[in-house]
Amino acid sequence: MLTRLRKTLCAAAVAGAAGGAAAAPMTLQDYLALSGPGPDRHIAYGSAPSQFVELFKPAGQGPFPVVILIHGGCWTVHFGGIAQMRNMAGALIRNGIAVWNVEYRRVDEEGGGYPGMYQDVAAAVDLLRQEAAGHQLDLARVVAVGHSAGGHLAQWAASRHRLATDSPAYRAAPLAIPQVISLGGLADLRKEEGLIKTSCDRAMVQLTGLPSAARPDVFSDTSPAELLPAGVRTVLVTGELDTVSPVRVAQDYARRARAAGDAADVVVLPNASHYDEVAASSPAWKLVYAEIRRALALP
Known part of the structure; x- marks a missing residue:
């Protein structure tokens, strides 16, 4: 992993030197200003305003590889979301990759938080199986590609076949997702509780719900x-x-995942902030896009 990380840093540094001064890292306001094309279809999976997905399709004939895109925003409605992800979606469809852009109820929406937010992500992802053909x-x-809070949810979506059947977030036969790209994700809720509080001002109970006799460990699902x-x-x-x-x-x-027996790699984006990783206009996009193509086994 360290060798790959160093190679990534060096290659980007050389590219930056060849092209002149490096672009300034993106700010939150730059991120909020991101936009892209409208979707080809808006598909509801529930009755709440936030229970829908956006389908972006490339031109031409399929079958098309698919990126399941899950936005971040600190699990709240106050820091953008699905609209900003259209910037990535536009770049992906131009290169023959379909996008399944997921919206969900966040912690400050009615029915959001635990377990509604997780149930939404599960329903939205599984709907892809019904709509694919x-x-x-x-x-x-x-x-699955998720940013920040969406990184947590993308990693959770790919791992939920491990949920206990008595979890409120459990769904039988979830869509198999063999690979996840987490962009600045915060997926170890127990370990990163303090960071999530300082970075996002989220109390952990908003993400996990309260413990109970039947569910004493709120991190388990x-x-x-x-x-x-x-x-x-x-x-x-x-x-x-x-x-x-x-x-x-x-x-x-990554260390924890590898110790458990899973494959995990780290890619560091030089001179990039928390927001460059989701902007197709950012110098970091080439590295992010390369990882997406690799995950989809595209040349």
């Missing part, structure tokens, strides 16, 4: 780290200058 989507080539090993390859991508989810977070999770 009609839209020429290739379920043999799927990767909410934290992907507790669901290891999941048989999933995880690529943890993080900005060198990320202060919301620092490089150390990705490294710690």
Whole structure:
């Protein structure tokens, strides 16, 4: 992993030197200003306003590989969300990759938090199986990509086949997701409780619910780290200058995943913040896009 990390840093540094001064790292306001094309379809999976997915389809004939895209925003409605992810979606469809852009009820929406937020993500992801044939989507080539809080939820979506059947978030026969790319994700809720509080101002109870006699460990069905090993390859991508989810977070999770027997890699984006990783206009996009293509086994 360290060798790959160093190679990534050096290659990007050389590219930056060849192209002149490096672009300034993106700010929260830059991220909130991101936009992209409208979706080809808006598909509801529930009656609440936030229970829907957006389908973006490339031109031409499929079957198309699919990115399941899950936005971040600190699990709250106040820091953007699905609209910003359209920036990535636009770049992906131009390159022949379909996008399943997931919206969900966040902690400050009615029915959000635990377990509603997790039930939403599960329902949205599993809906892809129902819609795939009609839209020429290739379920043999799927990767989940999540940013920040969405990194947590993308990793959880790929690991939820490990949930106990008595969990309120359990669904039988979930869609198999063999690979996840977590962009500045915060997926070890137990270990990162303090960081989540300082970075996102989230009390852990908002994400996990309260313990009960039947569920004494609130992390058991909410934290992907507790669901290891999941048989999933995880690529943890993080900005060198990320202060919301620092490089150390990705490294710690990768060590834990590998110790449990799962494959995990860390990619550090030079001179990048928490927001460059989701912007197709950012110099970091080339590295993020390369990981997506690798996960989908595209040349």
